[in-house]
Amino acid sequence: MAKSNEPIWWSLFSAGGMVAAMMFPILIIITGILVPFGLAGDDPLNFERIHTAVSQNDSVELTLFIVITLPLFHWAHRFRFTLVDVGLKSVSTLISILCYGGAIAGTIISIVVFWNI
Amino acid sequence: MSTYLRPVPNTWWLKRKPYILFMIRELTSVFVAGYCIFLLVLVYKLTQGADAYGNFMAALKSPSSVALHLITLAFVLYHTITWFNLTPKILVLYRGEDRVPQGLVAGTFYAGWVVVSVIVAWLVLGV
Numbered sequence: 001m002a003k004s005n006e007p008i009w010w011s012l013f014s015a016g017g018m019v020a021a022m023m024f025p026i027l028i029i030i031t032g033i034l035v036p037f038g039l040a041g042d043d044p045l046n047f048e049r050i051h052t053a054v055s056q057n058d059s060v061e062l063t064l065f066i067v068i069t070l071p072l073f074h075w076a077h078r079f080r081f082t083l084v085d086v087g088l089k090s091v092s093t094l095i096s097i098l099c100y101g102g103a104i105a106g107t108i109i110s111i112v113v114f115w116n117i
Numbered sequence: 118m119s120t121y122l123r124p125v126p127n128t129w130w131l132k133r134k135p136y137i138l139f140m141i142r143e144l145t146s147v148f149v150a151g152y153c154i155f156l157l158v159l160v161y162k163l164t165q166g167a168d169a170y171g172n173f174m175a176a177l178k179s180p181s182s183v184a185l186h187l188i189t190l191a192f193v194l195y196h197t198i199t200w201f202n203l204t205p206k207i208l209v210l211y212r213g214e215d216r217v218p219q220g221l222v223a224g225t226f227y228a229g230w231v232v233v234s235v236i237v238a239w240l241v242l243g244v
Contacts, residue, residue: 017196020149020152020193020196021196021200022230022233022234024149024196025193026237027152028190030238030241030242032177032183032187033186034242035174035177036177036183044242044243045241050170051170068156069153072153074149075147078146079143079147082143085140086127087127106153106157117160117163117164
């Protein structure tokens with residue numbers, strides 16, 4: 001049987017999809033509704049509190065890093081096939097490189113950003 | 118001899134409702150990635166000091182930010198629902214000879230979603 005990278009990309013797609021499904025709705029409600037309309041107390045995401053939480057606590061930092069980077073691979077895998085499905089099959093290799101490459105680039109940028117906190 | 122492939126127009130997915138819903142489901146991934154970038158910018162602002170972070174958080178009150186969040190929420194909720202509804206197709210579980218009912222598998226994920234949401238809200242908002 002030919003070797004394939006598919007299981008790796010599918011696993012990342014699957015894990016990222018689960019993270020997004022479980023956590024993104026509540027996070028979007030928090031940053032898009034509860035905080036801007038002041039429905040969650042007095043400035044709960046203030047700089048002191050969030051900066052301390054992320055910079056002083058490795059598990060918070062690691063969790064946030066995973067929550068940001070895994071769903072990028074979910075996007076890469078799903079969007080790759082979407083583009084192929086709408087007629088870009090002839091450039092499918094380029095699309096794979098751009099999609100997975102984009103997710104990997106996002107991960108590298110995330111590492112740099114988190115490193116500097 | 119080569120196999121004849123019937124040409125498929127690139128607008129095939131506009132032809133039937135299930136195809137359109139499929140395409141909407143696939144496009145939810147763009148909003149997922151968009152929110153990843155939003156979170157990354159938030160963390161970046163955190164590294165740039167209290168002023169940069171404060172300005173970013175103040176911008177969340179703008180109508181365009183709220184509108185973008187609401188549109189993203191709609192797509193991400195569609196992702197969540199379609200994702201959990203697919204779990205019984207991927208997790209085929211048996212208890213002895215009997216297959217665990219599909220509704221029970223999906224329902225477990227929905228219940229987990231509620232628990233996770235409450236925990237995330239509690240941790241992030243500190244209330």
